[in-house]
Amino acid sequence: MTALKKDLQALRKSLVSLTQQTEKIAMQSVIKSLRSLTQQTEKIAKTLDKLEKSISKAPAKAAPKKRTAAKKPAAKKAKKAKKKVTATDTVLSIIKRSKKGVDTATLRKKTGYDRNKIQVIIYRLKKQGKIKNAARGVYVNA
Numbered sequence: 001m002t003a004l005k006k007d008l009q010a011l012r013k014s015l016v017s018l019t020q021q022t023e024k025i026a027m028q029s030v031i032k033s034l035r036s037l038t039q040q041t042e043k044i045a046k047t048l049d050k051l052e053k054s055i056s057k058a059p060a061k062a063a064p065k066k067r068t069a070a071k072k073p074a075a076k077k078a079k080k081a082k083k084k085v086t087a088t089d090t091v092l093s094i095i096k097r098s099k100k101g102v103d104t105a106t107l108r109k110k111t112g113y114d115r116n117k118i119q120v121i122i123y124r125l126k127k128q129g130k131i132k133n134a135a136r137g138v139y140v141n142a
Contacts (some may be wrong), residue, residue: 087113091121092130096141101134 094110095102107118122139125131134140 015052086119086126087111087117091118092125095125095131099138101138101140103137103139 090111090112091107094107104118104122106117107113107122108115111118113121122131125139126133130142131139132142
């Protein structure tokens with residue numbers, strides 16, 4: 001029995017030493033890989049430094065000129081440019097033409113705008129002081 005115990009203890013010691021050797025080899029492999037990565041990052045850093053120096057030393061190049069089409073001679077004064085008629089202008093002109101005032105239903109019929117758009121335009125014109133209420137829902141020129 002004692003011989004068996006001695007053999008078992010010897011096996012344990014050899015097993016421990018094998019695992020320690022395996023761990024040592026694995027650690028050495030990791031260290032070797034880390035050294036290689038460190039060298040590669042140092043090379044990249046040096047290359048970047050060289051590029052930054054060359055960029056700072058190089059004179060700034062002027063932007064290439066854009067080619068433009070030959071300018072046409074200015075035409076004689078054009079007739080008055082037509083002013084773009086807005087929805088607000090349309091509603092205001094309808095209200096100005098009416099002496100007794102215009103309600104929102106009439107504005108919707110004459111312009112074709114939806115109810116919300118008419119309400120927004122009326123609100124804006126009232127704020128600007130261009131129209132006022134003659135009665136509830138009826139608007140006249142201010």
